[in-house]
Amino acid sequence: MAILGIRIIGDPVLRTPAQEVTDFGPELQKLVEDMDQTMEDVHGAGLAAPQVGVSLRVFTYQIGDERGHIVNPVLELSEDYQEDQVEGCLSIPGVAAPVPRRRYVKATGFDKFGNPVELEGADMLARCFQHETDHLDGILFLDRLAPEEKKAAWRTLRSTNYSQTANATVQKRSGALGSSFGAGLGN
Template sequence: MTERQIRLFGDPVLKTVSDPIDAVDDGVRALVDDLIDSVRPPGRAGVAAAQIGVNLRAFSYNVDGEIGYMLNPVIVELSGEPEAMEEGCLSVPGLWFSTMRYPFARATGIDLDGNAIEVSGTGVMAQALQHETDHLNGMLYLDRLDKPTRREAMKQVRESDWF
């Protein structure tokens, strides 16, 4: 159980579609422990396995004091009119941009025992479910920005001290 270093924009793992988890073994259990430890610090709403360099479909979340995880998550419902929400990403530190997200999201997946689980919510939970699932599909929130905003975001990335 370790808080893992977050991979930053430019790391190829962040643009790679994550593989499904075929079997829950000790490696997957250790991954979940690391995901939970990595999402605990204040200000973190979610961490996808790709963000800690693991190409598997898993993420953790920390929203309103509720900490959990999902394996093989699938967004099964998005509802409401998409709205602009301020969004940032641990893999793009210090940058926040208005991103269109659905106000409600519901995802299904499995837990470490192979049982079906469902997580749903509005607000930050809906945003986190969409954001973390995007990571597992090799997508960053910057990819969802309109062209002028994305151009500005990329300029800020290039000028950042971490890039």
């Protein structure tokens, strides 16, 4: 297993809808295992394949005792919304804001071997599934913010301090990587 580099906002892969997985072979299985290890290494609640530069519809998650992955997820959402909770994102370090999400989700898809799976979750697990599936659709949590929150988040992103925060995050994460990912973002 390997720790993978996490793409930062501005990378086009984060805004590109991911492709459906059609090959459930050893490469996918290794990707899921590497994503799981990477998610654990950076203390994430979830990690979508586009966040590690792979445009495939797969994500890993860990919320409390619930841990796993889902390939080609399709979500069925409840009508009611949960109370807004502050979300952050491994691909947008240093920015967090309250995001509206549905209270309950039923996810259908596959495991890394191609076996059908059906998962259900409420509250934080439902929030995680929605956040990670958004990544697979090229959507970032910033896109879901209320207008004033969105303006504040983009002000932060445009600030010089954000470049420093993002570069510091990249440098910190690059300790386990042996790639150009450790080179930072540039100024």
